[in-house]
Amino acid sequence: DVKVTQSSRYLVKRTGEKVFLECVQDMDHENMFWYRQDPGLGLRLIYFSYDVKMKEKGDIPEGYSVSREKKERFSLILESASTNQTSMYLCATTMVGRRRGYTFGSGTRLTVV
Amino acid sequence: GESVGLHLPTLSVQEGDNSIINCAYSNSASDYFIWYKQESGKGPQFIIDIRxxxxxxxxxxxxxxxxxxxxHLSLQIAATQPGxxxxxxxxxxGGSEKLVFGKGTKLTVNP
Known part of the structure; x- marks a missing residue:
């Protein structure tokens, strides 16, 4: 089974801090995604990557950036955390063309105070 | 833009009953649909898909x-269990490999 590991389950950060959320997968999947999940809004796509050093904006990229220096690792960066970025963040991976093969991590619950 | 939504945010059923969860989508170009289940503290997990x-x-x-x-898309669960x-x-x-999610329905099964 594919394992998608998010480095932290819970994080508390201060407003203005630079925050790194890490996601690592062990099955050589090309595609990696970052979603945020908020009550009543479902999952919304922040950024995604189809390959190393490639990134594309999702639906809500403002206030975020990403880094994919290695195929197995996809990092989400909050340049200057704000309270409205308090949320659950979910990483997902899939192989190219395997639309049913999305695998999600367990999520990182970030609180910005 | 494309969007996928659900009719009810919560659904409560008795154990053993059948559950029906509904979803409306707006992008007529969508050609593949998936239902996910998310338990507390976990990421979404694949249940079933349909082309x-x-x-x-x-x-x-x-x-x-x-x-x-x-x-309209619906998920029917037979003989619903607490799990x-x-x-x-x-x-x-649709044409890309990006999933677009609905807002979710919380299913509660009463014993």
Missing amino acids: SNMDKRQGQRVTVLLNKTVK DSAVYFCAEI
Whole structure:
């Protein structure tokens, strides 16, 4: 089974801090995604990557950036955390063309105070 | 833009009853739909999928129905069990490989 590991389950950060959320997968999947999940809004796509050093904006990229220096690792960066970025963040991976093969991590619950 | 939504944010059923969770989508170009189950503290997990050239697909205790005329998707769970309590999301994919999710329905199964 594919394992998608998010480095932290819970994080508390201060407003203005630079925050790194890490996601690592062990099955050589090309595609990696970052979603945020908020009550009543479902999952919304922040950024995604189809390959190393490639990134594309999702639906809500403002206030975020990403880094994919290695195929197995996809990092989400909050340049200057704000309270409205308090949320659950979910990483997902899939192989190219395997639309049913999305695998999600367990999520990182970030609180910005 | 494309969007996928659910009719009810919460659904409460008795153990042993059948559950029906509904979803409406707006992108007529979507050609693939997936239902996910998310238990507390976990990421979404695949339940069942359906392509747009199908009307119905059955799995173990679950059935997905697709009505393209009214852009409606439903998930039926037979003989609902306490372990089915979770948040259920529908999602769609069109020409890209990006999933677009609905807002979710929280299913509570009462013993």
